[in-house]
Amino acid sequence: MIGVAVVGYGYWGPNLVRNFWETPGARLVSVCDLRKERLATVQTRYPAVDITDDFEEVLRDPRVDAVAIATPAAAHFKLAMKALMAGKHVLVEKPMAATSDEARRMVEEAARRRLVLAVDHTFVHTGAVRKMRELVEDGLGDVYYYDSVRVNLGLFQHDVSVIWDLAVHDLSIMDYVLPERPVAVSATGMSHIAGEPANIAYLNLFFESKLIAHIHVNWLAPVKVRRTLIGGSSKMILYDDLEPSEKIKVYDKGITLNGNPQKNGEKVYQMLVGYRTGDMYAPHLDVAEALGIELRQFIDCIERNENPVADGNAGLRVVRILEAATQSLAERGRVVELEHMRRIA
Amino acid sequence: MIGVAVVGYGYWGPNLVRNFWETPGARLVSVCDLRKERLATVQTRYPAVDITDDFEEVLRDPRVDAVAIATPAAAHFKLAMKALMAGKHVLVEKPMAATSDEARRMVEEAARRRLVLAVDHTFVHTGAVRKMRELVEDGLGDVYYYDSVRVNLGLFQHDVSVIWDLAVHDLSIMDYVLPERPVAVSATGMSHIAGEPANIAYLNLFFESKLIAHIHVNWLAPVKVRRTLIGGSSKMILYDDLEPSEKIKVYDKGITLNGNPQKNGEKVYQMLVGYRTGDMYAPHLDVAEALGIELRQFIDCIERNENPVADGNAGLRVVRILEAATQSLAERGRVVELEHMRRIA
């Protein structure tokens, strides 16, 4: 039995609490929040769970093996480092930290102490995203592009831009699904409210191969869109997370190239482009709650001393891109190299 | 009666011929194409219309007041200049020319000879785009962003990239609809076929105000998408050209800002963001064929010595952006300034 404490009972904390409560192998020991009224809610719903507004108390509690951190991102680093130093395994909300430097130090600390450090990239545990990874590994051929749109109205945040709030999802999915890691990023965007961070942004991700990725995020759209296109040389995927049942559609469409290029006037080699239009199919997807799967895996990793799918390095890679994109956005889309990305295991 | 010759009877020429045939005030005199079999088709369908494979003959024909040019873009400049120099009014397909320098010389030649020079930006004559302009002028408030997606499978072109083929539509619509002109452009993209131009591209357009524009074009998408979002401070538009009837949806949605900003910790001023979610409506749109409206207007402009909605300057502005975007794409999205844009009346 792994004893767990959840820190932060705001927007996402209740989901962690509910799921840990039902995760086999986990025992929910306590919930920590600075707000008394949030703790009162916990007490009513889970009378058997301890409540506290003192994080140090959580760290001292010998029943607590692991700490799940669901506070605002600015506090992730401090809380996670304290937990690791107290010998606790850590699951931290995304984005993992406020800077890549913080994230790197968290990874190093966990490695040094042989503790599990997991990042709550919830999407990578959904049936849809796991199916996409499967398809990218086997079926799509060479991956040509990854294009994602994640827009809706609100919820404006005051401390971080729409990149940190929405693009973080796409970056965590890409990190899991794509066979390659980006080498550079550029971003454009705009704040339409004086003194506030950007509410609309476009990210370009560059790779060493011909793969190209693009993310559009927007807090000020009249409609909600959650659509990703992945183009491959053999097949193409449309992932629409708002579809109630067929979230993933696989198209047997593409171009075919004539192997015997033609001489054509001045241009010596010109490929003949043909089109292939075959069936579409929507694979049946596992509909189990992603967070439940993730928490079981977190507990398993602690018990077996294994690495989670979304580990500290995955969290670090995502934060590094968020950071670089933020920098690029401030300079009208200057390309920012992601030098060390390949070295983050 | 304005005598008209159509030059080029390939993909688009037949639409020009069919519409000029039915345009009051126009008399379709002749069709010119280098391919005998295309001319034979004209003769069967329009026995009363002259056919010729000699452009000079068209220029010499005193019955011809105006020439409509629907050849590949590379030939536009040469043919249009000859026609203007022969004293003919000109309607030229989009993109107007292969370079902004060519386009500028066409504009100057037409101005010098007081001839009408129109560019076939067909979309600006649709009911949907005209309604958008109306809404942008009165109803949307400050325009925050213009975001367009125009993707589908094929038709790959060998001489120009997807920018010149697809983004030209969006740029011509933006030029007509938006209250401002861009001051710089950047573009990223990729060719996935060796030796061919880019088949996927993303354009960013920068303005002096907080307006931001973005265009995504792709020849290699599994689904066809034609969607534009325009966000304003008062209302927002979704324009989906594939919707059979409700192409334009106007959302009474947005944010409201508290005029009395709060002191909030270190941050001295922080606006309170509220959300407004009202009705949506889809205005009834004029469904008359855009090309028919455009050609009547072209004839009217010749008769009244007026300037068409999409004149040579509009064509020049669009070509200048295409050119700059192409340059930017080759340099991984370097921002290219559009210095003279504001001076193009």
Added chain:
Amino acid sequence: MIGVAVVGYGYWGPNLVRNFWETPGARLVSVCDLRKERLATVQTRYPAVDITDDFEEVLRDPRVDAVAIATPAAAHFKLAMKALMAGKHVLVEKPMAATSDEARRMVEEAARRRLVLAVDHTFVHTGAVRKMRELVEDGLGDVYYYDSVRVNLGLFQHDVSVIWDLAVHDLSIMDYVLPERPVAVSATGMSHIAGEPANIAYLNLFFESKLIAHIHVNWLAPVKVRRTLIGGSSKMILYDDLEPSEKIKVYDKGITLNGNPQKNGEKVYQMLVGYRTGDMYAPHLDVAEALGIELRQFIDCIERNENPVADGNAGLRVVRILEAATQSLAERGRVVELEHMRRIA
């Protein structure tokens, strides 16, 4: 404070409990169910609420002013009658009873004892259905037709047909929205599983006017559909309950009749039919949880001695149609008159 007991903690009971818990003016006294494990769940979630497996105990409890019955429909009559006879106000799940005779006796008992008898026609408390009623009352003109499709895969029931399971929703909505009550019903359908009730059915409802209504229900459809069309002489409504935001669309479309009919060959009078195609709009809808509104109203009605929107008579009318449709279905669609419908106040 109105003391409430909820009887039946299966599929729907938890929603009643959760909402009564938060309804101002209501005090959730106890939950009754025959299954110990269901009661244990209640105790964990709501330690302050009494639990019992003895319905008589509920009836004897002087703190209980009202009983909400969420058991299988077969038990509604017996439990509700006992509750009424014990002087308790009653809210009963839909369908209100297994036969119209039972429903009528419940109505009479409640009237005799001046107790509130409400039926949980939840849909009539949604923002969408309330808006439809508003539009039908003012805006649609003469109502021509009401057409509803409610199909999906599962959940097959063994004791009642798809009519009692799905059409009950449409009939309760129609009862609330339409200005007229049906005078006859016919139904066709089929059971595709030996020994089981019909899993697909089509209902026709006849009215004295030219209004016509039709309901299609199906447990064996590959896709989920929840769509209602209401046609009027002035406007038409499309109600799609699966739309995340624009559930109600109002079309300013229809036909116009030439007041001056023409002589046309043998036919002496022939109206000229014209078409009107105006704007569409999607009104903003109240998104408050319907059940919460309904329970507040139930409590209000008890306090003020008023009649709820969906009272016993509404429940009776719906059950009478379900009963007649079931009879018709067994006779290949024979029309069954609903003689007394107009007399049910």
Added chain:
Amino acid sequence: MIGVAVVGYGYWGPNLVRNFWETPGARLVSVCDLRKERLATVQTRYPAVDITDDFEEVLRDPRVDAVAIATPAAAHFKLAMKALMAGKHVLVEKPMAATSDEARRMVEEAARRRLVLAVDHTFVHTGAVRKMRELVEDGLGDVYYYDSVRVNLGLFQHDVSVIWDLAVHDLSIMDYVLPERPVAVSATGMSHIAGEPANIAYLNLFFESKLIAHIHVNWLAPVKVRRTLIGGSSKMILYDDLEPSEKIKVYDKGITLNGNPQKNGEKVYQMLVGYRTGDMYAPHLDVAEALGIELRQFIDCIERNENPVADGNAGLRVVRILEAATQSLAERGRVVELEHMRRIA
């Protein structure tokens, strides 16, 4: 070479003319219409084709082997009979005739003279409908239901109800796709315009097996819908004719029955119903123009003395149902038996 005359150049005639013009093996000899201005249009477009307003002239013309009749339905019988008696093969628009008696006499006349009699059930030649037949023959298992919705605004007709105008399409598709023929029909509907035929109708078709079919047609709907659901024991089909590319979706969904029924209280046998939810796929469809395929087949049948897919008997079966449905509608849905349907080969 088969010489063809087209009679009637109104709404559909031009499509026949255009397609016969391009059909290998066919020679378009003449077009006949009573309206001079329609003939003038033919002459302009097809100078090589004879025009005439005298049907007898067509019949006398030895170059004419086959006559295609695209006049109003009321005239089909008279014109087709004359053509058959003159020894001409006949292709007639749908509905084939105004009564089943007329249709039967046409079939008999053609049989007696060994002439090809084809009915223009265009839909059965589309890629989508041919694919559905394939799937019904192999893949769907037992067919449980066929449910079609065909609604839109307009075009009101004065001489026939919406059943003859719209349901004729569904009936011709069903006749081709389903493995069984209906034994009875009932219909309800309403005319909302005084003195005009019904503008909304619902048809039920009864079969000897557990198959059930239903058609909803409506001239007064605010949206256009063309959707058919076919449920089978193994798979289910959604056919949406308005989808630009994926018109046919095949769902591997359904119920599974436990072969070992349970004793359950009083009910001795109760099947356990399980649900199967597998992949969906959208097969690639042939996009060739249906009418072109149909006309080539008509010419082939004449040359090889074969029977077309939609022959006189198919046309007769459809007319018999239309006639019976019309009768049923007038009697509030009384079931009308289709006694002879099985005998129509």
